[in-house]
Amino acid sequence: MDVLGAMWGLLLLLLSVSLLAFSFYCCYLKFIHMNYDHIPGPPRESFVLGHLPIFWKMQRKNELLHQLFMQWTETYGPIVRFNAFHRVLVIVFSPEGVKEYLMSPEYPKDRTVYGQLSHLFGVRFLGNGLVSDHDYDHWHKQRRIVDPAFSRTYLMGLMDTFNEKAEELMKKLEEKADGKTELSILNMMSRVTLDVLAKVAFGMELNALHDDQTPFPHAVTMIMKGTSEIRLPLAKYMPGKQKLIKEIQESVRLLRRVGKECIEQRREDIQNGEEARVDILTQILKAAALEETRDDENILDNFVTFFIAGHETTASQLSFTIMELTRQPEIMERLQAEVDEVIGTKRNISYADLGNLQYLTQVLKESLRLYPPVPGTVRWTGKENIIEGIRIPANVTLFFSSYVMGRMETFFKDPMNFNPDRFSNSAPKPYFSYFPFSLGPRSCVGQIFSQMEAKVVMAKLLQRFEFQLAPGQSFEIVDTGTLKPRDGVMCILKPRILQI
Known part of the structure; x- marks a missing residue:
């Protein structure tokens, strides 16, 4: 009887402590609400959960959260508050805010948000690579090492490889360009960019373009699923998720294992005096040696970062561009005329040719305005600020949406109209409202690489093929870590007769 009484006493004590802790937490939440509720925002769905139930409902329905942000800025203005438990996210749709927070090294990336990408379900993923590193000094040292490998001058010497792989894609597409066969442009672009x-x-x-069984494309797909899954709190404990999570973990391990072998072999070749391959890895290892640093885990972090970010984003951009061009016959005709004039029947596109494809450049920029594969970026405030007349407290997470700002009438007239002339030389520049590669010191190191590759592939596609969108396309966007066309842009291709 004494034992039973003791157990009841312990249970009551635990219950009392839990209730007391919850009461303290609710008081803390009230304090947070009082400190941040001067920032406009929609009503919270829950006192404790904040706006999270809205987010979870949209995720279950595979709806795009950025469309909700579009509605919020129309209703609540350029600065909007989002509550999740005791954390507050301030969403900024203001050029003034973009300039203040993205252009300065004073505001680091958010440790909590990007920390989720450091490890994926317990397995080291991006680690302290360029995307996820929130320590500015450490990041800056990495950037000094990597920058020479992505300079325009160095990338010009890689045009032969861009052409070689793009030609392999053309040959693969020629096999299917019979005017009847449907194929996924997104799938083909993902493979060639890889x-x-x-x-x-x-x-x-x-x-990857020729071997459907190669494990890399599948591994990358699984990893991108993983970056989407970790947004759900306690995802790894949810019923039915264990098999998926194990596959995601194995995919990350595969990528890092191959990267480690690649780095070790290249360093051995350099030490043995063998003629080094002209590629980005060689440049990075040489620069790291000059900096007298040998942090292989960090180099491996960036290997994984380049693989994931470098091919997914370009593949999506190319797919979205083709999707739009199939609906814009006048733009397609003008674009093909430019390609015919600049490239003609040539199979080898030069760097000088890319500079002369001005309208293609405009088309690719307009595609990024409407469909930025990376829809936004996050920063952390270390001090209080006033943006758009609203006080932004210190120590808060800020989110900047290139997707939303690129679709706002405030910054782009008739924003849902696909109009490449917005980016002509004579058009007004969209300062601090267009940032598909971010802005400032932490802008994407690979943006020149990405756009050179996109131009070579697009020019060859326009040179060789006519595109027709297969029936039944939804034109919807899905967020799987990066934005993609939900239906994969199913197309029917026919060989094109060049008009020279």
Whole structure:
């Protein structure tokens, strides 16, 4: 009887402590609400959960959260508050805010948000690579090492590889260009950009374009699923998720294992005096030696970062561009005329040719305005500020949406109209409202690489093929870590007769 009484006493004590802790937490939440509720925002769904139930409902329905942000800025203005438990996210749709927070090294990346990408379900993923590193000094040292490998001058010497891999894609597409066969443009673009990146960056022949069984494309797909899954709190404990999570973990391990072998072999070749391959990895290892640093885990972090970010984003951009062009016959005709004039029947596109494809440049920029594969970026405030007349407290997470700002009438007239002339030389510049590669010191190191590759692939596609969108396309966007066309842009291709 005494034992039973003791157990009841312990249970009551635990219950009392839990209730007391919850009461303290609710008081803390009230304090947070009082400190941040001067910032406009929609009503919270829950006192404790904040706006999270809205987010979870949209995720279950595979709806795009950025569309909700579009509605919020129309209703609540350029600065909007989002509550999740005791954390507050301030969403900024203001050029003034973009200029203040993105252009200065004073505001680091958010440790909590980007920390989720450091490890994926317990397995080291991006680690302290360029995307996830929130320590500015450490990041800056990495950037000094990597920058020479992505300079325009160095990338010009890689045009032969861009052409070689793009030609392999053309041959593959020619087999299916019968005017009847449907194929996924997104799938084909994902495979060719993976092959390009592997060869140009790391001297690897993945052959993803020709070998459906190669494990890399599947591994990358699984990893991107993982970056989406970790947004759900306690995802790894949810019923039915264990098999998926194990596959995601194995995919990350595969990528890092191959990267480690690649780095070790290249360093051995350099030490043995063998003629080094002209690729980005060689440049990075040489620069790291000059900096007298040998942090292989960090170099491996960036290997994984380049693989994931470098091919997914370009593949999505190319797919969205083709999707729009199939609906814009006048733009397609003008674009093909430019390609015919600049490229003609040539199979080898030069760097000088890319500079002369001005309208293609405009089309690719307009595609990024409407469909930025990376829809936004996050920063952390270390001090209080006033933006758009609203006080932004210190120590808060800020989110900047290139997707939303690129679709706002405030910054782009008739924003849902696909109009490449917005980016002509004579058009007004969209300062601090257009940032598909971010802005400031932490802008994407690979943006020149990405757009050179996109131009080579697009020019060859426009030179060789006519595109027709297969029936039944939804034109919807899905967020799987990066934005993609939900239906994969199913197209029917026919060989094009060049008008020279």
